[in-house]
Amino acid sequence: EIVMTQSPATLSVSPGERATLSCRASQSFSRSLAWYQQKPGQAPRLLIYGASTRATGLPARFSGSGSGTEFTLTISSLQSEDFAVYYCQQYSDWPPTFGQGTKVEIK
């Protein structure tokens, strides 16, 4: 199975600053990658699919990029509601697999 590795494990950012989250795959694939946001006690929420397509209603400050083995989620100007854990998920091969998450915390 494809192993997804996210870095860093924790990212400390001040409100209004830019956050860059990385996701690396153990095997190369095109753009079959999704990003999710999870807040405590809640289910994950789809943010990005196809590596760069924003889910319906997602603010433009969220953007995804990458292909092959390197993918990035960028939050251009962090808002208070963006502090959460973010997961990447590949759907290029079966079984679908998730990264271990990056926690974005307030600096």
Add this chain to the structure above:
Amino acid sequence: VQLQESGPGLVKPSQTLSLTCSVSGGSISSGDFYWTWIRQSPEKGLEWIGFISSSGSTSYNPSLQSRLVISEDTSKNQFSLNLTSVTATDTAVYFCARAFGYYYYYMDVWGKGTTVTVSS
């Protein structure tokens, strides 16, 4: 579309874990959707369990395949998970979700999740 998990929160080791996902706002038999189970634990993180499609086909995580059955009740618009011979490693929050398609297998709608503890 909304999804809601239900089932016992405590299961004894070696017994069967049974959960149901009730779907409202859309039929599980229509469209090209894949009705999915995912679990989350501190040890393993988010782990895909398996799906049943709108056409009734199933696919399971190879690591669980020998113990797992996912089924549907279209009359009730529900799908279910049965995991046999559970151990403490099956303790997790279990989510049901809708995946958009077989080649676009990302989850766009999730239930709130239900915590299952395996303990005697």
